[in-house]
Amino acid sequence: MAQRDYYEILEVTRTVSGDEIKKSYRKLAVKYHPDKNPGDHTAEEKFKEIGSAYEVLSDAEKRAAYDRFGHAAFAQGGGARGGGAGGGMHDPFDIFREVFGANGGGGGGGIFEQFFGGAQAAQPQSRDGKQRGSDLRYDMQIRLEEAAFGCDKEIEVSKLEGCADCQGSGAEKGAHAVSCRDCGGRGQVINSRGFFQVSQTCARCRGSGMVIDRPCRKCNGEGRTEAPTRIKLKIPAGIEDGSRLRSMRNGEAGLRGGPPGDLYVVIHIKEHEVFEREDSNLFCEVPVSFSIATLGGEQQVPTLEGQAQLKVPAGTQSGTAFKLRGKGIPALNSGTRGDLIVRLIVEVPTKLNADQRAKLAEFAGLMGEENSPLNRSFLEKAKDFFS
Ligand SMILES: [Zn+2]
Ligand SMILES: [Zn+2]
Missing domain, CATH: 2.60.260.20 (Urease metallochaperone UreE, N-terminal domain)
Structure with missing residues (x-):
């Protein structure tokens, strides 16, 4: 899917300094902030888009990788993604997921380890199809007073949550896991491309080799459904602009009962009139x-x-x-x-x-x-x- 150029999104040229990127980002973030544009979906999309662009361009290493490789620098698994369900819809959190992509969890291994680390492991997935949920990003604007003394916030995020009908298993009551017929249970399918034979992750079972004979009707066997979720956050006193708070297990629910990802909340402190x-x-x-x-x-x-x-x-x-x-x-x-x-x-x-x-x-x-x-x-x- 075509993605807009990050420099264009931030309305800067490719040669500007980091400070100018920051300045432009702040200006745009204030302009399109959801608090300022209640109910305006376009502004919300725009706000997320500039957040994604800034995430990359504000980091010298990531910016260099982006300059060389473009969006491909942050694509995961060499294009193995996107074959499954849910493709086609643009998801504003996508870049964030890629940057903080679930890479086996823990260790803080970001995209750079993945990208420069040579051989790309496909998404680790167990035989039962469980997979860790993606990490999510939420941008939050707070007042200087709130940053100074700390505060409690409650946010609403629409995200994939464990399916209530099947308790996240993805199976209807009494359903069984059976060998996937597309790949014969191997999890990989072989495609011919000219002279080459390419082994690809099976789209049907997503590499697990197993499928459920009667998937849950509510979640189509995913074990998770999109739902608005309220999350309470404690903002610590003294927090700085641009800080990132990690809310454990509040990211996307895992696939078929896999562990949830984390939610990262990026703090933006509003400019104060006086201080x-x-x-x-x-x-x-x-x-x-x-x-x-x-x-x-x-x-x-x-x-x-x-x-x-x-x-x-x-x-x-x-x-x-x-x-x-x-x-x-x-x-x-x-x-x-x-x-x-x-x-x-x-x-x-x-x-x-x-x-x-x-x-x-x-x-x-x-x-x-x-x-x-x-x-x-x-x-x-x-x-x-x-x-
Ligand atoms: Zn379900
Ligand atoms: Zn399969």
């Missing part, structure tokens, strides 16, 4: 009036927990940063917490009325050299320049 995050520290800029900066006083500043009072010393210059210790983001899996850095920006008053203007002019007349420390040191440094 910028760098690791566990937060930064923000707060305007302060000319008079508070001059005379000193209290200034309200935002924190993740709400407003706080900052003591502003008299004579504070614009751009001065104040550290609010421990008001940043908790570090993941440790008791420590980052700081909040507040930068004060002194505001120049505008739209003065006649009275205000007169008072300020009078004030200016009273100003001496000692009242302008920055200007004094500037003139000191620049005196050679001006002379």
